[in-house]
Amino acid sequence: MSTKLRTQLRHIVATALALIPLVALLTPFTVAHTQGAPTTWDAYAVRYATLPQFKVSGLIAGADTSRRLDIAMMVWLLKGPGGRNVVVDAGFTRDDLIARWKPTGFLRPDSAVALAGVAAREVTDVIVSHIHWDHFDGAALFPNARIWVQREEVDHHIDSTGKRINNTIDAPDAAMLHALRTAGRLRLVDGDAKEVIPGITVYTGGKHTFASQYASVRLTGGSTAVIASDNVYLYENLTQHRPIAQTLDSLSNVAQHARMRALAAERLIVPGHDPAVLERFERVGERVVRIR
Numbered sequence: 001m002s003t004k005l006r007t008q009l010r011h012i013v014a015t016a017l018a019l020i021p022l023v024a025l026l027t028p029f030t031v032a033h034t035q036g037a038p039t040t041w042d043a044y045a046v047r048y049a050t051l052p053q054f055k056v057s058g059l060i061a062g063a064d065t066s067r068r069l070d071i072a073m074m075v076w077l078l079k080g081p082g083g084r085n086v087v088v089d090a091g092f093t094r095d096d097l098i099a100r101w102k103p104t105g106f107l108r109p110d111s112a113v114a115l116a117g118v119a120a121r122e123v124t125d126v127i128v129s130h131i132h133w134d135h136f137d138g139a140a141l142f143p144n145a146r147i148w149v150q151r152e153e154v155d156h157h158i159d160s161t162g163k164r165i166n167n168t169i170d171a172p173d174a175a176m177l178h179a180l181r182t183a184g185r186l187r188l189v190d191g192d193a194k195e196v197i198p199g200i201t202v203y204t205g206g207k208h209t210f211a212s213q214y215a216s217v218r219l220t221g222g223s224t225a226v227i228a229s230d231n232v233y234l235y236e237n238l239t240q241h242r243p244i245a246q247t248l249d250s251l252s253n254v255a256q257h258a259r260m261r262a263l264a265a266e267r268l269i270v271p272g273h274d275p276a277v278l279e280r281f282e283r284v285g286e287r288v289v290r291i292r
Contacts, residue, residue, distance in 0.1 A: 038198075039080060039199035039218065040080075040218050040220045040221070040222075041080045041199055041218065042078070042080075042219070042220050042290065043076065043079075043217055043225055043227075043290070043291040043292070044078075044079075045277050045281065045288070045289050046074060046076065046109075046113055047074050048074070048075060048091050048107045049106040050070050050072060050073065050103060050105050051070070051071050051103055051104075052103075054068065054273075057245060059233035059237075059244060060233065060234060060236055060237055060242050062242065070104075071274070072274065072275040073103060074277065075087055075089050075090060075091050076089065077116050078217055083124075084197070085123050085125075086123070086124065086197060087142060088127045088227045089126075089127070089129055089135040089136075089229055090109055090126050090135065090137065090142065091109030091135070091137070092109075092133050092134045092135075092137035093109065093138045094133075097137065108138070109141060110138070112287055116284075120141055120143065121143060121144055123142040124144065125148060125187075126142055127196070127215055128148065128149040128153075129212055129227075129229035129272075130153060130212035130213070130229070131154075131177065135229065136177070137170070137173055139176065139180065140176055145185070146186075147185050148187045148189055149177075149187075149188065150189050150191075151188035151191075152191075154186070156210040157174065158174050161178075162174065162178025166210075168210070189202055192204045192205065199217060199218040200215055202215050203263075205255065206230075206232075206247065206252065206253050206256040207248040207252045208253070214229050215229075216264065219292055220292070221292060223265065224264045225269075225270060225291050226264045226268065228260060228271055228272060230244065230246075231244070231256055232244065233271055233272055234273065235271055237257065237271065238260075241257070242254075268291065268292075270291060
């Protein structure tokens with residue numbers, strides 16, 4: 001090896017050794033910055049129907065039995081990175097339910113979500129707060145979605161063969177729940193405070209049904225919203241510290257309202273059926289408001 005070549009090699013090695021401390025300093029920062037970047041979501045409430053003149057006493061414990069309210073039937077859309085689109089609750093679509101409840105302005109939930117710019121086939125996940133007909137019946141409208149529900153909610157309502165063991169779930173919805181499980185589309189959540197999708201965490205305890213859940217979502221911009229679903233029917237449940245009228249445990253329900261306030265600013269706690277949701281947030285399309 002020539003003297004000139006040896007001199008060049010020594011220079012290369014010396015330069016590399018000099019850079020090692022700099023690499024050691026920069027590499028952890030770069031990796032931590034990439035891995036630690038939080039996943040955030042754009043959140044929307046989408047109204048697909050109205051139930052006219054609903055008894056408020058069926059929503060708020062102890063409310064005046066003469067009060068009536070045109071309640072909003074909503075689903076919630078969360079748009080995330082990489083084309084991930086999450087629908088919280090799926091509404092209803094069966095003809096017998098429409099005939100029984102006579103909703104006004106009814107639009108199938110998948111068509112309502114499309115108004116927010118997401119086709120049914122583009123929905124990657126559906127988080128079901130509970131198995132009541134107006135929150136679960138439309139789950140099959142989203143053919144490519146994983147369906148997230150509490151394991152105890154499933155086990156309390158159907159057995160391993162799909163037989164309905166609790167009348168809280170409608171028979172057609174029990175059959176659909178079993179079919180989704182058989183198809184491998186169910187994602188069973190084991191308990192409270194589980195981050196099921198990055199930036200989206202579900203909580204139990206409201207006891208609207210045996211294992212109802214609600215979701216917190218980290219919003220674009222850094223704040224957090226709580227999609228309360230039926231664990232809070234109306235803003236009035238929060239402002240008056242009143243439990244929902246349909247709960248298995250009123251104390252547990254009120255305790256969860258306090259917990260929601262710890263998770264998010266009260267203005268970002270979104271009730272399940274309050275028409276004021278469509279007035280308090282920015283309207284971004286027909287039937288659609290952005291939660292922020």
